[in-house]
Every structure is written in structure tokens, then in C-alpha cells.
Amino acid sequence: MNIYLIGFMGTGKTTVGKILAKKLGKKFYDLDELIEKKVGKTIRDIFIDDGEEQFRKIETEVLKDVAAGRDYVIATGGGLLTTVGNYEVMKESGVVITLAASAESIYERLKDDKSRPLLMVDNVIDEIKRLMFERAPLYIKADYIVDTSDVPPEKVVDEIMEFLDEL
Structure with missing residues (x-):
């Protein structure tokens, strides 16, 4: 069984995913x-050069490739669920x-990160709130939701492990 970590950018999917995979002995x-790696460009450059629509197509292809394997922990991009069908693949x-966090926590984590194409706007905190609101119906479909706002990654992993033990 694969474990997919979804949620808004900056919620800790990669950090938590690495720790979780190590604890579970998964890739x-x-x-x-x-x-x-597949495209040979950064996410930011794909957005700039090819647009979000092309990025989302590539993202779905890569998701399907990974979903064909087993026993992986997979950190997804924050907008993965905006493409119809990706949730079902997972x-x-x-x-x-879902890893969730407050808009303020996300802003603090990402305010100096210039690699986030969707946050290249004048009022970043408003854009975070807008996107979070727009995506909330997608994120709440998950099997489990963990708030990472003021929680160390190790504690988030412990909570996920408790959930997985109950499956």
C-alpha cells in the first residue's frame, strides 16, 4: 500500500514524508x-515556459507511474488534486x-521561497488564503487529516503512524 501525502504547499509533505518513509522502511x-527530473526543468520554469495546464498533465503522468508501484511514501504537489482523476489514482x-496548516504558518514557512510560482503575487498571504479555500473541498476527501501548524515533523509522523496502525 502506498501512502500519499497531500495538502497545500508548505505544510511539510516532503519533510514528513522522508521521516515517515524511513520509519516504515518504505521508499x-x-x-x-x-x-x-523527467522534464529537465524546475517546477517554476515549467510554469513559466509551458504554463500550469502543461505542468498538470506532466504531474498526472508522473503520479500514474508512481502509483503503479507499491509500498511507497509519496509527497505530492499542493495542486495535484485540482486535476480530475488524480484522487482516484491515489x-x-x-x-x-492531508497535511494542513494555517495560512499564517504557511506564509512564515514560504515567505522567502522564490521557487513557488503560484505565490509570485503582491499580497502573498491573501493568495495563500484564496488558494487554500479553493482547494479545501479536495483536501478534506483524504482518509486522514493532520494539522502541522505548530507541530514538529516527528510528532506529525507519530500521529500518522498511529492512524496507519488502526487500518
Whole structure:
């Protein structure tokens, strides 16, 4: 069974995913890193050069490739669920866990990160809130939701492990 970590950017999917994979003895994949390797460009450059629509197509292809495997922990991009069908791909091969955080926590984590194309706007905190609100119905479909706002990654992993033990 694969474990998919979904949620808004900056919620800790990669950090938590690496720790979780190590504890479970599973292989870890970061979808954004796989996309960058496949295309040979950064996510930011794909958005700039090819647009979000093309990025989302590539993202779905890479998700399907990874979903064909088993026993992986996979950190997804924050907008993965905006593409119809991606949730179903994950559910067919694993469990889906949302990492959530407050807009303020996300802003603090990402305010100096210039690699986030969707945050290249004048009022970043308003854009975070807008995107979070827009995506909330997608994130709440998960099998489990963990708030990472003021929680160390190790504690988030412990909470996920408790959930997985109950499956």
C-alpha cells in the first residue's frame, strides 16, 4: 500500500514524508522532484515556459507511474488534486493523508521561497488564503487529516503512524 501525502504547499509533505518513509522502511518519492527530473526543468520554469495546464498533465503522468508501484511514501504537489482523476489514482493504490496548516504558518514557512510560482503575487498571504479555500473541498476527501501548524515533523509522523496502525 502506498501512502500519499497531500495538502497545500508548505505544510511539510516532503519533510514528513522522508521521516515517515524511513520509519516504515518504505521508499520515498517527491512528485515535484520526479517531474523536474523527467522534464529537465524546475517546477517554476515549467510554469513559466509551458504554463500550469502543461505542468498538470506532466504531474498526472508522473503520479500514474508512481502509483503503479507499491509500498511507497509519496509527497505530492499542493495542486495535484485540482486535476480530475488524480484522487482516484491515489485511492486505488493507497491511503491519502492531508497535511494542513494555517495560512499564517504557511506564509512564515514560504515567505522567502522564490521557487513557488503560484505565490509570485503582491499580497502573498491573501493568495495563500484564496488558494487554500479553493482547494479545501479536495483536501478534506483524504482518509486522514493532520494539522502541522505548530507541530514538529516527528510528532506529525507519530500521529500518522498511529492512524496507519488502526487500518
